[in-house]
Amino acid sequence: MKTRTVRRHLIAYLLYLLLAAAVSLVFWTASVSAGAETGVPYMETRGSRADVYAVKDISDLDRPYNYVIGSTTHPAIEIFGILASLGAIGFAMMHGLGRIVANRRRPKKLEEVGQEYIYSLFSRLWHWLNAFTILGLLYSGFQMHYAGAGHTYGQVHHWLGYLLVVEYLFFLVYEILTRDVKQFIPAAWEFTEGLIKQGKFYAIGIFKQEEHPYHMVKEHRLNPLQKPAYFSVMFGLMPVILITGLIMMRPDTMSFLINWMGGQENIKYVFYLHLISAFGILAFLLGHLYLATTGDTVKQHFEVMLTGFHRVYKYHRSK
Secondary structure, eight states: OHHHHHHHHHHHHHHHHHHHHHHHHHHHHHHHHHHOOSOEEEEEEETTEEEEEEESSGGGSOOOSSOOTTTOOOHHHHHHHHHHHHHHHHHHHHHHHHHHHHHHHSOOOEEEEEEEEOSOHHHHHHHHHHHHHHHHHHHHHHHHHHHOTTSHHHHHHHHHHHHHHHHHHHHHHHHHHTTGGGGGSOOGGGGTHHHHHHHHHHHTGGGGTOOOSSOOBTTBOSOTTHHHHHHHIIIIIHHHHHHHHHHHHOTTTTHHHHHHTTSGGGHHHHHHHHHHHHHHHHHHHHHHHHHTTOSSSTTHHHHHHHHSEEEEEEEOOOO
């Protein structure tokens, strides 16, 4: 058991060093690419006709398609995305207010009985780097949506996009090598008993100051509701937003996908999918931030992602 633990720690530290080197390489190559004057040939085949463009990124194309960064919009998607984000904020405010009222009526009586090391250094560093990268992408992306790709926000968005690709690849390698990916896969019982019990806790039990039905432990960091949610985001939304982003940033490299979907005239659908995924990430992030406050204490889950140690509490029933 000790040998396996040491091996996992060595893998984690090695990946951390590689991640630091890769991040540096991303910014170096991005700066070199930004200063390049010559374009990269991009060929698009439509039946028997082949169109060739010299481009560095999609903003340099001559627009043989019906999408222009900064001009093309889709009100229905934007309205839906804004409502979803406002809904997440509204839920957090109403649910949080209910918890505040409940805690004033019947304060929790907790006794700290120990700590358990849950998150490795690599996991914590990756988490915070990924969080700030996504925040930067959301801000620059929505700014770029209206200002255009040639604007400073567009350049920042592209750099952060390449960085997110590197971060995600390291996430996949780490999860596979350490077999940590099993943390995201629910067991059969969690789809029935687990989901119901955890859902009832968030809907009713948390306002009665009841104890969490499933406490965080090293072998099971995520509860039955978190597992399918995190799995959908990390192995569903993330690949979609990365692939669609790469198609728009590097049509020369991703030309095989562009040709497969019918050519540049269909690039607007890639943008729509990218925008939907971005709103999905935003809504998840808002919910994630709020639910992080629903531990035994408000700061418990934030502390574990900073120090790696999870404080364990014993509940004392109020009379």
